[in-house]
Amino acid sequence: MSSPILKDRKILLAVTGGIAAYKSLEVVRRLRSEDASVTVLMTEASTRFVTPLTFESLSGNRVYTDVFSSPLVHISLPEEAHAFLIAPATANTIGKIASGIADDMVTLSLLAFRGPVLYAPAMNQRMYEHPLVRRNMNTLGEMGYEEIPPEEGGLACGGYGVGRMASAERIIEALKGRLCRKDMAGLKVLVTAGPTREYIDPVRFISNRSSGKMGHALCRVAMRRGADVTLVSGPTAEGPPHGVRLLRVETAEEMLEAVRRHAAEVQLLVMAAAVADFVPESRSSTKVDKGGGLTLRLRPSADIIKTVSAMKRRPFVIGFSAETGPEIDRAGEKLRQKGMDFIVFNDVTFNGAGFDSDMNRISIIDSGGVTDYPLMSKEECAEVIFDRYLERRGGVGG
Ligand SMILES: Cc1cc2nc3c(=O)[nH]c(=O)nc-3n(C[C@H](O)[C@H](O)[C@H](O)COP(=O)(O)O)c2cc1C
Incomplete structure (x- = not known):
């Protein structure tokens, strides 16, 4: 890449x-x-x-x-x-x-x-x-x-x-x-990547189109720049980056648990995973029969970023906001509501970027405003995200 x-x-x-x-x-x-x-x-x-x-x-x-x-x-x-x-x-x-x-x-x-x-x-x-x-x-x-x-x-x-x-x-x-420059040496970084799976029964689940490529690119770049990296990854086709500590999870609940366990040990958390927003209210222990159709009741999943942001000893938190359109205001709203340090906005419908692509077009939003970047490889996006973090270091948890 x-x-x-x-x-x-x-x-x-x-x-x-x-x-x-x-x-x-x-x-x-x-x-x-x-x-x-x-x-x-x-x-x-x-x-x-x-x-x-x-x-x-x-x-x-x-x-x-x-x-x-x-x-x-x-x-x-x-x-x-x-x-x-x-x-x-x-x-x-x-x-x-x-x-x-x-x-x-x-x-x-x-x-x-x-x-x-x-x-x-x-x-x-x-x-x-x-x-x-x-x-x-x-x-x-x-x-x-x-x-x-x-x-x-x-x-x-x-x-x-x-x-x-x-x-x-x-x-x-x-x-x-x-x-590569080693300007992240000594830093402990936790990255989440990929989708989660929310089971309806033992064989069926609700998931999303996240490929995990952005999260894996973040890990590769952080490793290269000298950081000690832990990756919490949902199911993806991406091979784990060499040298990273990998924790595999499936559900939003498991991702929350893994992040909660490790968040206090790191200086930086980057939440690039596409965690399910809704999970089935109940999960059948046997395969649901096709006859008669199926009505699902969903409830909102636990909010990982909000949970981490509320921790006493918390890392610097970078979130991602994938939207289907130029809904940058919604990303700004999330930044304020969830107590993140900055948020990376991307429009997944933008031609040549988003899900499954090696390219992305991002904007970084923080309390100072919005910075737009051109279409870049996901590794280049990771470089600017970490550059921005290093500029801001000295803030919360830094
Ligand atoms: C079919 C064949 C395969 C070889 N494969 C290797 C190899 O994988 N590794 C190795 O160290 N030497 C291998 N050798 C031996 C080297 O080619 C040989 O030591 C040669 O002098 C190396 O020269 P160089 O280091 O100047 O390239 C192989 C030799 C042959 C004939």
């Missing part, structure tokens, strides 16, 4: 000789879609797995494999780059770097680079666990080089275990985390 962090950043991507080299094509594609500029360096061995032509076509830049046919590129490219990413990183290249060897385009360029270095090991599990590889990786850690750990799963050699290169998504997330 697009965010401004990688825009116009120059990334050196070093590809070494493992089967996972083909997965780095996806890394290049994603970097390009984030408007980063990517230059690929390849070891001789890696060109046996994927051709430089493929990386050249995808990156739109020349690929460098041989130090002697491109003299001094190993000095000029690292000088301009913002990050050095090695993916996949073979046991061989990790060992060479740990010993200071510089006999190819990758290892040589690395020595000329000053800045964040990340590497994604990929190898058979026994190799990954070998004491020599561990020792070499410790040396890289002491240099401040960040490992993007491999995942568990089926390995190309036919075995199963830890050794599979991290997904392109995790690699990009790690890179963003490294290049």
Whole structure:
């Protein structure tokens, strides 16, 4: 998902000789879609797995494999780059770097680079666990080089275990985390996301169209900026952001309980979940028969934000107001009634934004007035929401 962090950043991507080299094509594609500029360096061995032509076509830049046919590129490219990413990183290249060897385009360029270095090991599990590889990786850690750990799963050699290169998504997330400012370090943040389900009987429920994407984007951005994040999430198709503490809930009642339990421990609560406004007055313990139709009586659900706002030791509270039209006055009313610190208004009927979309168009309303923002990715929205919070910090619970 697009965010401004990688825009116009120059990334050196070093590809070494493992089967996972083909997965780095996806890394290049994603970097390009984030408007980063990517230059690929390849070891001789890696060109046996994927051709430089493929990386050249995808990156739109020349690929460098041989130090002697491109003299001094190993000095000029690292000088301009913002990050050095090695993916996949073979046991061989990790060992060479740990010993200071510089006999190819990758290892040589690395020595000329000053800045964040990340590497994604990929190898058979026994190799990954070998004491020599561990020792070499410790040396890289002491240099401040960040490992993007491999995942568990089926390995190309036919075995199963830890050794599979991290997904392109995790690699990009790690890179963003490294290049992003850490102005939320030390902050504890609680985010709610997704819809709730209010059961009519054991198989049927009332829910809403929330995808959880805005809440998950808030978590990713807060994590990157250094916060300690707990996510209370209703049922969504979104994978939980890496490193977040996840509490899964289903009903509005469960969400209220989870938020109440954790709200006093955090400095900031962001209520991005679409909590049911109405819940069935009663829930049948058996499946309701179709014959004869069904009349439902609904009652208003417990108001989570109001409950938290009334707490003695309460966090800074940011609410969301999703409306079907430019009903910004209603959002302003909610802000006053519920005692939030500010509210994020969005019109879910706006073309290209809202439910299930990666984009949103928000307005932030607080006691000082309304600030409108253009259509942005949900990660960009999360960035401005946290910027605004940091500006306001020092207020209630701050
Ligand atoms: C089919 C095949 C797959 C390989 N996969 C890996 C791998 O996943 N990880 C690894 O560390 N080495 C792997 N190797 C070994 C490396 O290619 C070898 O150590 C090579 O010298 C690495 O060179 P480089 O680090 O300069 O790219 C593989 C070799 C072959 C033939």
